[in-house]
Each structure stands twice: as C-alpha cells, then as structure tokens.
C-alpha cells in the first residue's frame with residue numbers, strides 16, 4: 471500500500487503506485503486542459519507531485535514542452551539567479567565488495583588498479599584542489615568495511631578540514647559513501663559533513679536486485695531507507711539521485727519524486743540536492759549494454775521538470791556530461807556543477823599511467839577550473855564557491871524555510887560575489903580575472919538589501935587586502 475510517510479521502502483516507493491502513475495500519465499499526455507492546469511499550479515512555485523510531474527514528462531506536445539522549459543528557466547532565475555555553485559569530487563578509495571554491474575569498481579573486476587589514499591596522499595590531493603581554487607568537495611569511496619571503515623572516512627574528513635595551504639581551505643565536505651547505520655551517520659554528522667549523498671541508482675526493485683547481484687548493496691530496502699537513517703542520525707541535508715540509463719526513465723523520475731515527497735512527509739524536510747548522472751563508459755563497463763539510455767533532449771526535459779517539481783532543491787550535474795549538454799541544462803535548472811574533476815583515486819596530483827587505470831567513469835568535460843569559471847562568466851553566470859549555509863547552521867528545515875520565503879537570496883548573491891572575488895585574487899588567470907571583476911561590479915547591484923550591499927562592498931575591499939572567508 472502506498473504511504474509517503476511510511477518508513478518502509480516498499481510503501482513509500484510503491485511499485486503499484488508508480489505503475490498506476492505511468493498509466494495515468496499515458497492516458498493524459500494529450501489532455502491539454504489537464505496539462506495547462508498542472509502548469510498553472512507549477513507557476514505558484516510550490517512544486518508538483520509525482521503524478522502531475524509524470525503527465526508533463528509524458529506530454530510530447532512541442533508548444534507545451536516549450537512552456538515547461540520557459541517556466542523552469544523562470545523558476546531557476548527566481549530562486550537561484552544566475553549563480554552556479556562549484557565543487558569537485560575526491561576519490562578516497564576504490565576498494566569495494568559490491569557487485570554493481572554498471573560500475574568498474576565492482577569486486578569481480580580483477581584488472582582495475584585498486585587504490586586507497588593514505589592521509590599523506592590526501593594532503594597532497596587537497597593541496598592540489600585548493601591550488602585550483604576549490605572550496606567544496608564531494609568525497610567518494612567504495613563500500614569495503616575492511617579497507618574503508620567509517621574510522622578511515624572520519625580520519626580523511628578531519629585531515630581535509632585541517633589543511634590550510636596558502637589562502638586555500640576546503641570549507642565544506644559532502645560525503646557520498648554506502649548506506650550505513652544510524653550510528654555511523656551520527657559520526658559523520660559530528661565530523662561536520664555538509665550533505666550526505668547517496669544515489670538510489672534505480673527505484674525499480676526487480677532491476678535493482680539484478681543490477682546488484684551480491685554485496686551489502688544488494689539489499690534494496692536497506693539502501694532505499696538509508697536517508698531515513700541519515701535523518702535519524704542528525705544529518706538533515708541529504709542528496710538524492712538515480713543513474714539514468716539503468717531502468718525506464720519515466721519509472722525513475724516518478725520514484726525520485728516519490729522519494730522527495732517521502733522525506734518531506736516523514737521528516738518535514740525534502741532533499742537538499744538531486745543529482746542527475748547518466749551511465750557512462752568506464753573500464754569494463756559499456757553503456758550501450760544498458761538499453762534504457764536517454765538522449766540529450768529527454769535529459770534536458772527531466773532537468774527542467776525536476777526544477778519545476780522541487781523548486782527548493784539544488785540540482786547537480788557532473789563532468790560526466792559534455793560542455794554542450796551542461797550549457798543547455800544550466801539554464802533549465804542546474805544549480806551546482808563540478809569542474810576539473812578527476813574520477814580516479816589520487817588523480818589530482820598524478821596523471822595515471824594507462825595500465826594503472828582507477829577511474830570510476832570517463833569524464834566528458836575535461837576543462838580546467840579556470841576555463842570552466844571563465845566559460846560560466848561568459849554565459850552571464852556567477853561561479854560561486856560559497857559554503858556558508860551549513861557553517862552558519864542553516865541546514866534542514868531551517869534552510870528550507872529560508873529558501874521558501876526567498877530570504878536566502880540575501881545570502882547567496884553576496885556570498886557568491888565574495889567567494890568569486892577570492893578565486894579571482896588567488897587562482898584566476900589574467901583573462902578570467904578581468905571578466906570576473908567586471909561581473910562583480912555589475913552584480914553588486916543585484917543584491918536586494920542596501921545594508922547587505924554595503925557590507926559586501928566593504929568585504930570585497932578587505933579581500934583585496936588579503937583577508938579571507940567572509941560570509942552572510
């Protein structure tokens with residue numbers, strides 16, 4: 471029985487409900503009256519439920535799709551302005567005891583190089599990341615209680631936060647590790663993590679079990695209920711995601727929104743972020759072996775609809791996607807992107823020799839961070855290195871209520887400008903710096919509150935003098 475506030479996976483991600491939702495969407499995909507009424511509701515910017523969203527996804531009327539895109543762009547502009555938050559992944563270890571058939575780290579891959587960073591190697595990686603200008607990381611590690619126990623992850627977090635190289639600092643560490651216990655989530659919370667990210671991969675239980683034939687991750691319910699345990703452990707910023715290409719995208723899309731509705735119903739706070747990875751080529755993984763791949767147009771539509779359906783949830787896109795695809799979806803709602811990512815263990819310091827490949831997937835966007843920052847600014851976006859919210863205790867429902875009232879804008883815009891200024895002073899090339907300085911001057915005018923604008927101007931001057939880390 472479908473019940474969004476239940477804590478049982480099969481009740482809040484209910485297969486029958488998804489099947490009925492898809493049938494309802496098929497039956498109504500040409501019902502323009504209903505589609506118009508859903509779009510009207512979406513304009514209130516309070517989101518849509520999985521049934522309404524699925525009707526929009528099924529609709530193939532060109533004019534209505536254009537309306538969806540226009541609305542997504544407008545919502546993006548209203549909630550996030552032209553700011554794009556930057557981050558980088560950091561791979562700690564690719565030891566893994568799971569059998570995920572879409573990931574080259576699966577335990578039966580005997581020829582991939584297995585690596586685990588020592589604390590000394592982490593220092594070098596973090597210094598390399600700081601020297602690029604990164605302030606926000608997403609930690610990645612395979613599941614392996616012997617090689618990567620929670621104590622190792624906690625030690626890594628401590629090391630990362632402790633490194634202050636020149637003007638560099640990692641100010642927010644998000645963590646993407648396997649589903650675990652309430653107790654271990656509590657430890658992660660105490661270690662000062664930002665968001666806990668865990669991709670569901672697929673919400674379709676039967677496919678999930680085939681795609682995860684062995685290892686602890688093969689337990690669908692344990693994996694799907696992970697966010698509830700994370701919340702119980704005190705982590706109130708959680709990040710959802712599916713791996714598009716594994717199952718029918720319409721099923722995943724409905725499941726993803728049901729998961730978001732569940733978090734809201736059961737814990738009073740929806741997901742902090744949603745990631746939208748698509749399956750990519752990697753070591754012994756051929757993406758064409760999965761027959762549910764989605765084209766760029768469908769991908770863009772999914773991104774636009776996520777923006778419309780959960781306006782307050784950040785949307786993340788990685789370097790799995792090419793520059794062209796990233797350009798398109800940035801306008802439609804993506805609010806966070808990675809830059810200059812390496813998806814191998816230890817990849818920021820050392821270029822890996824071919825025979826030592828430890829990459830999780832092929833990166834499509836291989837530009838440097840400076841190139842990505844410049845590209846964003848040339849498109850009129852403000853690259854933001856802001857990490858302020860969790861450091862100011864703005865997490866969970868407190869964060870969400872500031873988002874919903876629009877007050878967060880008073881923090882995001884000045885924080886984006888101040889952190890961009892730091893980047894320009896410490897890491898940018900001359901060309902990037904020139905574009906950035908002009909952008910900051912122009913964007914100061916878009917800070918809504920006069921008082922905040924004045925403080926921001928004073929802080930920008932102090933950054934010029936060498937002082938760092940201002941935030942609202």
Ligand code: SF4
Nearest residue numbers: 566570573575576612
């Ligand atoms: S997806 Fe994660 S759990 Fe699965 S094999 Fe890869 S690293 Fe291991």
Ligand code: SF4
Nearest residue numbers: 856857858859881882
């Ligand atoms: S102020 Fe908060 S919501 Fe805005 S960019 Fe910074 S961390 Fe994100």
